[in-house]
Amino acid sequence: MAKLRSVKGMNDILPADIGRWHRLEAAFRHRAERYGYAEVRTPVLEPTELFVRGIGEVTDIVEKEMYTFEDKGGKMLTLRPEGTASCVRAWLQHSVGGSEPVTKWYYVGPMYRRERPAKGRYRQFFQAGCEVYGDPGPYVDAELVDMVVGFLRELGVEDVEVLVNSLGSGDTRARYRDALVAHLAPMRGRLSEDSRRRLETNPLRVLDSKAPEDQEAAASAPTILDYLDDADRAHFEGFQETLRALGTPFRVEPRLVRGLDYYTRTLFEVVGRGGDLGAQSTLLGGGRYDKMIGDLGGPSTPAIGFAMGIERILLCMGEGPAERALDVFVIAEPGVRGAATVLARDLRDAGLRAEADLRGNSLKSQFRRADKSGAPVALVLGQREIEAGTVQLKVLAEGTQESVARDGIVPAVRAALG
Ligand code: AMP
Numbered sequence: 001m002a003k004l005r006s007v008k009g010m011n012d013i014l015p016a017d018i019g020r021w022h023r024l025e026a027a028f029r030h031r032a033e034r035y036g037y038a039e040v041r042t043p044v045l046e047p048t049e050l051f052v053r054g055i056g057e058v059t060d061i062v063e064k065e066m067y068t069f070e071d072k073g074g075k076m077l078t079l080r081p082e083g084t085a086s087c088v089r090a091w092l093q094h095s096v097g098g099s100e101p102v103t104k105w106y107y108v109g110p111m112y113r114r115e116r117p118a119k120g121r122y123r124q125f126f127q128a129g130c131e132v133y134g135d136p137g138p139y140v141d142a143e144l145v146d147m148v149v150g151f152l153r154e155l156g157v158e159d160v161e162v163l164v165n166s167l168g169s170g171d172t173r174a175r176y177r178d179a180l181v182a183h184l185a186p187m188r189g190r191l192s193e194d195s196r197r198r199l200e201t202n203p204l205r206v207l208d209s210k211a212p213e214d215q216e217a218a219a220s221a222p223t224i225l226d227y228l229d230d231a232d233r234a235h236f237e238g239f240q241e242t243l244r245a246l247g248t249p250f251r252v253e254p255r256l257v258r259g260l261d262y263y264t265r266t267l268f269e270v271v272g273r274g275g276d277l278g279a280q281s282t283l284l285g286g287g288r289y290d291k292m293i294g295d296l297g298g299p300s301t302p303a304i305g306f307a308m309g310i311e312r313i314l315l316c317m318g319e320g321p322a323e324r325a326l327d328v329f330v331i332a333e334p335g336v337r338g339a340a341t342v343l344a345r346d347l348r349d350a351g352l353r354a355e356a357d358l359r360g361n362s363l364k365s366q367f368r369r370a371d372k373s374g375a376p377v378a379l380v381l382g383q384r385e386i387e388a389g390t391v392q393l394k395v396l397a398e399g400t401q402e403s404v405a406r407d408g409i410v411p412a413v414r415a416a417l418g
Contacts, residue, residue: 009123120280284308
């Protein structure tokens with residue numbers, strides 16, 4: 001039989017790596033909660049229609065990357081490719097807007113896109129993100145960007161650039177679209193095949209094409225900032241002013257459009273410069289999507305959010321201090337393994353990380369395991385100790401050993417750990 005392997009582009013995260021994941025996730029949760037965000041967990045499977053309507057039909061995700069299948073009941077389902085549409089669906093389904101004027105949610109979880117796997121690009125990847133409903137900005141927009149930059153800094157990811165843009169609202173985009181098409185149409189023959197098609201369906205996407213021929217055409221194109229109306233311009237300026245007041249450096253990038261259809265006004269991306277990122281250097285992206293909730297059949301509600309790729313942040317995060325996995329290792333003569341099981345449980349109940357070798361191996365082999373385990377303290381239990389109501393406490397690095405009363409074992413271990 002062929003060897004069983006994980007699905008291409010979907011990775012195991014083994015215990016040896018999980019400490020960094022925990023560190024990142026804990027830092028994210030703590031920061032988001034300090035800013036008033038509460039966690040939401042939505043299903044990984046949603047009706048396909050949610051993403052087609054929420055993300056937009058003419059996007060890479062919906063056109064080519066979704067894992068979609070028909071279930072046994074004939075329903076079309078899709079493994080979520082991103083979190084925003086699901087959050088909006090949940091917010092609407094539970095009428096959250098009826099009970100609170102502003103909702104701030106965060107999520108952490110796996111997303112699925114059938115992209116070509118590469119370093120920093122997978123078919124199952126994890127995103128952490130935030131969404132805000134009911135605040136039209138621009139202050140909350142700047143707060144969000146500043147929050148995430150602070151989060152990256154806390155993890156030691158400081159070599160980043162924040163790019164911002166505004167896509168305007170309503171008719172801005174339509175007017176810019178016409179101007180862009182007028183600029184690109186004469187160069188049609190020089191564009192990539194994808195961009196020639198997008199010229200008809202979604203011309204803004206030509207601007208973020210990676211193909212050199214498209215980039216050349218985009219370089220001379222008019223920018224959307226020239227098409228903002230007064231209200232959009234004031235919003236964009238308010239966003240920038242607040243970022244400056246918060247002390248978060250940024251660069252206006254008028255060609256930033258991003259892959260998803262639903263954005264309006266504020267748009268931002270954080271790009272990593274250092275670490276091990278290679279070509280996949282966009283750490284996170286987000287923006288305002290003031291029209292999406294209305295388009296999905298809800299009450300017109302302003303919204304903004306972002307999502308970051310956890311694997312990409314891990315690629316530029318340092319190792320961090322190695323965490324001690326164990327405090328104490330229990331070693332027992334084969335005849336007293338029952339008592340050792342109870343001793344280990346009591347240590348754990350007291351909050352210590354304890355492991356015991358309960359297989360009945362020789363003391364020598366148990367000591368070897370204790371040494372390798374990284375636990376600073378070993379407790380040794382034999383028939384003699386059981387009869388005397390004691391335990392031998394050994395500080396492994398120093399080789400010192402003392403007899404401690406079984407009743408006083410927890411404080412003795414704590415004292416030995418320092
Ligand atoms: P998006 O939802 O496309 O705006 O992506 C937001 C962030 O998610 C990106 O900046 C990446 O960090 C991450 N991301 C998106 N697609 C992938 C992928 N296929 N593999 C790994 N990370 C991804």
